């Protein structure tokens with residue numbers, strides 16, 4: 001199948017107009033101008049890679065955090081309609097035995113290709129920066145718990161967020177990273193030194209930078225400075241106009257060019273209506289698209305990745321920067337090698353955006369989604 005589009009955004013270059021040949025689930029040829037033979041599909045708008053969401057708890061009225069396979073498939077298909085073709089399912093803090101069970105259930109969907117991996121956000125987080133995580137269930141990472149969850153997750157476990165200042169955290173970071181799992185630093189009161197030590201131990205992601213993390217200070221720079229300045233670290237941002245001010249989004253982009261990963265951190269109300277929801281064991285109310293716990297803490301977003309791209313462009317990112325941060329950036333951070341870019345040999349995961357950056361068509365693994 002040959003597709004043509006007004007513009008195709010590829011790593012480092014925008015082709016306008018452009019064409020791509022898709023055979024089975026792969027992009028096999030790519031070019032500028034007219035295709036070598038008549039197009040099978042003429043697309044109006046901009047062709048970009050399918051979005052890669054590294055941090056998502058729910059959507060479409062459903063949630064990953066209950067550990068139910070049918071609900072998890074609903075989440076993935078709700079976000080797929082908005083262009084997310086690779087999705088990491090994020091769990092929130094719960095009893096270790098529950099997390100073990102949930103990781104196993106979601107792991108089967110990773111094996112089936114529905115999900116790109118599972119992210120454990122908690123229980124090894126700071127009580128002072130717990131956000132919408134149940135504080136009574138937070139704990140330091142014991143070797144036994146780390147090994148239990150690594151064993152339950154197997155190859156499906158793609159990421160774990162850890163607060164480096166907790167007892168045993170450096171050992172846990174080394175063990176998790178040593179098992180080939182990405183370590184995120186987040187929900188943390190770490191010092192600049194502790195965050196740097198965590199990076200030295202193998203941490204490579206800043207979990208939703210600026211949210212639920214000790215703030216920047218000119219004499220005590222803290223974890224944000226350590227994460228932004230180290231080129232080994234990719235920076236998650238929740239770009240929804242609620243979690244992070246546009247000036248801070250631009251600050252992160254300037255400090256960490258090429259290392260930004262837009263994430264939704266979405267809960268059940270993304271691509272769904274306001275109402276009462278759950279985020280793991282926590283009750284969440286959604287009003288006017290903003291999710292909060294009873295105490296008023298922001299409890300995840302109602303974003304889609306397409307919404308994050310639109311908001312980033314409205315905040316001053318170029319379209320290329322926003323698309324890169326929604327596709328190649330997160331794929332690289334997660335070690336996903338064949339998604340997140342339109343190039344020869346990559347998976348045919350494609351999204352068409354109109355001039356308002358609304359999603360008008362989605363292809364996943366070479367198949368158009370209706």
Ligand SMILES: [Zn+2]
Nearest residue numbers: 121131208212
């Ligand atoms: Zn969080």
